[in-house]
Amino acid sequence: MPAFLQPYEDRIYSLVRIVVGFLFFGHGVQKMIAGFGGQIPAEMPAPMFWAAGLIELVGGALVGLGLSAGWAAFICSGQMAVAYFIAHQARGLLPMHNDGEPAALYSWIFLLIAVRGSGIWSVDAARGR
Numbered sequence: 001m002p003a004f005l006q007p008y009e010d011r012i013y014s015l016v017r018i019v020v021g022f023l024f025f026g027h028g029v030q031k032m033i034a035g036f037g038g039q040i041p042a043e044m045p046a047p048m049f050w051a052a053g054l055i056e057l058v059g060g061a062l063v064g065l066g067l068s069a070g071w072a073a074f075i076c077s078g079q080m081a082v083a084y085f086i087a088h089q090a091r092g093l094l095p096m097h098n099d100g101e102p103a104a105l106y107s108w109i110f111l112l113i114a115v116r117g118s119g120i121w122s123v124d125a126a127r128g129r
Contacts, residue, residue, distance in 0.1 A: 014066070014121035017113050021064025024076060024106065028057025044087075055079045063113060066122020070114050077110035 001009065031053030044052075055075060062072035080103045088100030095101040118124035 010120045013116060014119040016109075017066065017069060017116075017119055018064050018121065020106075020109050020113070021060050021062070021069070023060070024056055024110075025060030025064055028053050028055070028060055032057050052079060052083065063110070066118035066124050069118040069122060069124065070116075073110040073113035077107050077114055080104075080107035080110060 005012070031049060056079075059072045059076040059079070063069045063076065084095075084100045084103040084107060088095070088098040088103060090098075091100075092098035095104045118129075
């Protein structure tokens with residue numbers, strides 16, 4: 001890590017967690033209440049769509065707020081890995097060829113958050129957890 005960033009490591013991590021959580025929350029809003037122009041894709045079974053939307057909505061909010069973010073991020077990471085292999089992998093080997101780059105990135109970022117936890121700017125930190 002560059003030395004000039006080291007004093008800000010915890011703050012930068014918390015900002016990344018907050019931004020990623022709320023971006024993911026937005027995907028849940030798209031699915032659950034058709035916000036932001038969301039709609040059910042024809043190729044996705046409705047129960048899978050609603051389960052994904054619920055994980056995105058609740059998981060994204062928990063990660064963004066830093067409330068049990070490690071566990072929420074672990075579940076979100078798994079959902080994105082499953083989404084990648086179900087919806088994208090069959091269309092090509094590499095994420096750049098099968099439109100799976102967002103799912104792959106979310107999966108790995110959530111795995112990092114699952115390992116690091118909620119961080120300093122979080123509900124968990126405020127509660128002393």
